[in-house]
Amino acid sequence: MTDGPWGSRDGSTPKPVAQPTTAVPQSSPGAPVIDKGQSLPWAIGSTLLLGGFIWLMSGSWVVAVAAIFGLFVHEYGHVLAMNRLGMGPAKIYIIPFLGGLARGQRNPESEWHGVLVSLAGPAFGLLAVLPAVGLWFATGDQEWMLGAFFIAMINLVNLAPAPPLDGSKALGPVLARIDPMVEKAALIAIGALAVWWGVSTGRYILAVFLAIAILGSLRRGAWRPGEKKLTWPEAGKSLVLFLLTGALCGAAAIGVLLPLAEGSPQGAFEIAARFIGFDR
Numbered sequence: 001m002t003d004g005p006w007g008s009r010d011g012s013t014p015k016p017v018a019q020p021t022t023a024v025p026q027s028s029p030g031a032p033v034i035d036k037g038q039s040l041p042w043a044i045g046s047t048l049l050l051g052g053f054i055w056l057m058s059g060s061w062v063v064a065v066a067a068i069f070g071l072f073v074h075e076y077g078h079v080l081a082m083n084r085l086g087m088g089p090a091k092i093y094i095i096p097f098l099g100g101l102a103r104g105q106r107n108p109e110s111e112w113h114g115v116l117v118s119l120a121g122p123a124f125g126l127l128a129v130l131p132a133v134g135l136w137f138a139t140g141d142q143e144w145m146l147g148a149f150f151i152a153m154i155n156l157v158n159l160a161p162a163p164p165l166d167g168s169k170a171l172g173p174v175l176a177r178i179d180p181m182v183e184k185a186a187l188i189a190i191g192a193l194a195v196w197w198g199v200s201t202g203r204y205i206l207a208v209f210l211a212i213a214i215l216g217s218l219r220r221g222a223w224r225p226g227e228k229k230l231t232w233p234e235a236g237k238s239l240v241l242f243l244l245t246g247a248l249c250g251a252a253a254i255g256v257l258l259p260l261a262e263g264s265p266q267g268a269f270e271i272a273a274r275f276i277g278f279d280r
Contacts, residue, residue, distance in 0.1 A: 090104040
């Protein structure tokens with residue numbers, strides 16, 4: 001008779017089944033894959049490539065050092081939020097010539113959590129401005145203030161609502177609360193403007209990166225599948241937090257340039273325009 005799962009059908013005791021001598025691996029084919037993060041050699045190499053690229057573009061090693069430090073602080077802000085909201089342990093990845101990203105082990109359980117994670121990077125990243133300003137006070141070297149400006153701009157530019165920047169993940173769910181097509185149309189339009197800015201100011205690598213991200217967004221179906229949608233009160237809080245974070249980043253960017261412009265806000269805006277490329 002054929003044996004069943006609890007014994008044989010004729011009542012006899014089933015024969016013991018020989019157990020395999022080899023150990024069963026802990027990670028089965030259906031188990032979730034744990035992200036172990038970027039390897040140390042690749043992380044160091046990527047950081048050096050990115051820092052060298054910023055040095056080449058800015059002509060200042062001080063700005064390059066400040067930018068790399070600001071990038072790590074920015075991404076660590078995302079990591080802290082991800083770990084706090086049950087998405088960790090999150091890892092930081094450095095992408096040569098482009099920047100960095102923080103990646104959790106799982107998606108946020110709600111769009112509200114996603115908004116908090118996306119805004120945590122720019123908000124926490126502003127803390128990196130303080131050491132650069134302190135070094136300016138200590139050394140009198142104005143390049144440290146340009147480095148502080150670059151740090152503030154890293155966080156401000158990331159708030160642009162263009163895929164895959166933080167702003168698209170913070171403002172996108174708010175627009176989707178109105179209608180998903182409003183989100184998609186707005187993010188694609190702003191993304192196209194960002195690509196145009198990259199091309200017109202000679203930032204071709206950034207322009208290509210954004211263009212690829214926009215095309216990827218067009219090909220996707222659900223942008224945040226399985227996540228709990230924002231409620232109207234959460235959408236209101238998300239918008240307020242987005243605007244507040246943007247205002248703080250903009251104020252920091254102009255504020256650190258005031259000493260270089262002899263206290264003139266107009267002079268600070270002119271320096272910022274030259275640095276960004278809007279004066280071309």
